[in-house]
Amino acid sequence: MNTYLDFVALHTRDLDAARSYFTGVLGFAVAQDRPDAVVFTTEGGAAFAVRRPLPGVDTAQPFGVGVSIWLGVPDASAYHGQLTAVGASIVQPLQDGPFGRMFAVATPDGHVLTFHQH
Template identity: 55%
Template sequence: MQTRLDFASVQVRDLQASRAFYTQVIGFEAHGQDRPGAVVFQDQDGAIFAIREPLATTDLGGAFGVGVSLWFAVQDVDATHARIVASGGTVLSPPQPGPFGRMFAVRDPDGYQLTFHQG
């Protein structure tokens, strides 16, 4: 059986604040129309990522972002880093060599670690 990751989403405390972070600080563009309680982003290669309000059946006990790291491939790590810093992003680690090429990490409003890497 062959599988591939088709879709990823993370739950956020404040959908509008997170949407502003992902569009204004990170530079993502929302894909299509927003879904109820969610914002979907899609890159030029077809990867789909979403942020969403917690599901009614989910009890996170306030623990968002714990143990989650999302990796995004970019063409130019240094330019991406400079843009995110200029937009007020919280950088966890500056550009440096990493397991998949040059990389850096930032934290989103809910504590999720976003790693941008250039292979």
């Protein structure tokens, strides 16, 4: 059986703050705004969201550990400049990587998102 990536959701302790960060700082557009999750518009591939933790998830444990998330952007240098100007937490500087120009940011919940030029 072949599988494909369909949906990625990052857990957050504060959905309102996560919505503000992803829209106001990272510039994501909201596709759906629900009481338990915010789904963002994507150009293709998997859907992407932030959501309140599922029942049974231990919220005392740190979020954002053990996962690498890479998101494609048309111009990594321009997006890096845009995020730097609004104070995003850049945790890996703009550089050439295995998939072209790339950099990484940390979200308020500790998730590291790598943006690479595609």
